[in-house]
Amino acid sequence: MSQESYNRFINSQRGLISSTIRDVLLPAMLGKETNGISYWIGKDIAREYPVASVDDLITLTNQLGFGELSLRKENKNQQLYRLSGPIVSERLGIDHEKVSFDLEAGFLAMETEFQVGAAAEAEIVDRRRASIDIMVQHDPVDKGDSKAEIAQFIRLQGTPDEPERDKGKKRKKKRDK
Template sequence: MSQKLYDELINSPQGLVNGTLRDVILPAILGKETDEMLYWIGKDLARQYPVASPAELITLTHQLGLGELTLEKHSPTSQLWRLGGPIVAGRIKKDDEETSFGLECGFLAQEIEFQLGTVVEAKINDRHHDAVNILLENDPQTDSNSERAELATFIHLQTTSADNDQAQSPKAGRHLRKRRSRREKQD
């Protein structure tokens, strides 16, 4: 480990241990397949902690130390999420083009797949100096009765006041109100 990398990680919001594991050890083990393998690891992570709503997804993403998640846009077949905050900005600043967000893409894809009951794929749509935009696309024709879709038993999150502030962003609330009104119409 170089002095520069050590100095960056020891002073970063993610810390030396998490930064070393995520951005040094895993890429060394996974090599050229890092982004793709991290995508599948992210999906496995979501299977361990499935949540029932976008607000809970925002909270869990924050609790896992992946960054600050915000829903920017959504339609019946796609969602655009922004992942930012000090952890993400620090990771991008360290190595802009080489920094993998495959874990986050896989994690979001699987969480939204559980919530929608359809197959979902995710990819980085845009990189900024302090955030990444992640595009999720789903196939509404593939429902939870298909062989590919998985069913989940959702966990119940314990939240702190900081988590509640994060989850109650205006964009998250707008998305939740629309989902609730659709569910009420279906009932």
Template sequence: MSEPSYAKLLHSNAGLPLEVLRDILIPAILGKETDGILYWAGKDLARQFPVETEDDVSTIFSQLGFGDIKLQKKNKKQQVWIMSGGLVTDRLALDKNNFTLEAGFLAQQIELQTNATSEAQITEKKKNSVEILVQHNLKDTLTDIEPTKYITVENSTEESDSDDHDK
């Protein structure tokens, strides 16, 4: 690792341990399979933390340390989401960055919410944001799945902390 890379990671919003694991160690282990494996890992993670609404997607996305995400536009066949925030900006500044975990996570969340096969891809990386396109076919619904049991997303960790002090 070069000195500039070390300095960037050490002073990033996520911190050195998470950034090293995510953008250096995992790609070193997985090699050319990194994109595919992280995409499917993201889909699996979304099945473990299914959320019911677009607002909940934004909340849990941030809580999982993926950065901020917001729905930019939507129609019957696709949705465009924008990832941003300090974590995303820091990772974009690295020579090698990968957002397929987040794309897989988002694709699966939309699939669970729409009950239609959904796939996502990174369509644009800018200096401070990443665009993710989620495509789905509402005519191609999933028929062999059990109803999703969505988790209840807490909108603020401060609320849960104050609740714990009251007990």
């Protein structure tokens, strides 16, 4: 590791160990296969932490240290997410074109597969200076022919349960009247 890399990683949002594993060791071990294997690692992470909603997915993405996720567009067969924030802009600053976000793409693909009950794939469709856009596409849901994996969703800490969220919305509506 060079002095430049050390200085950048020791002061990074992710810390020295996480930055070194992600941006030095994985590419060194995987070589040309880094992107493809990272995509499947992302899917495996989603299998460990399946969540039931886009709101939970946004929270979990942040908790995992991937960055700040937002849903930009959605239709019945695809979602466009933007991943941004200090962690993402910092990683993009390393080497804008070489830094891989395939792990995050695989993660979003698998989480979407769990949520919609249909096979899904994701790809990075745009890179900016401080964010990336990931398009997740899935097949139309055909309940009789679904090959999607089934997951038992986890409940995230630091976020209220769905019934509590609903109660909060009702209270807010009452206060607004």
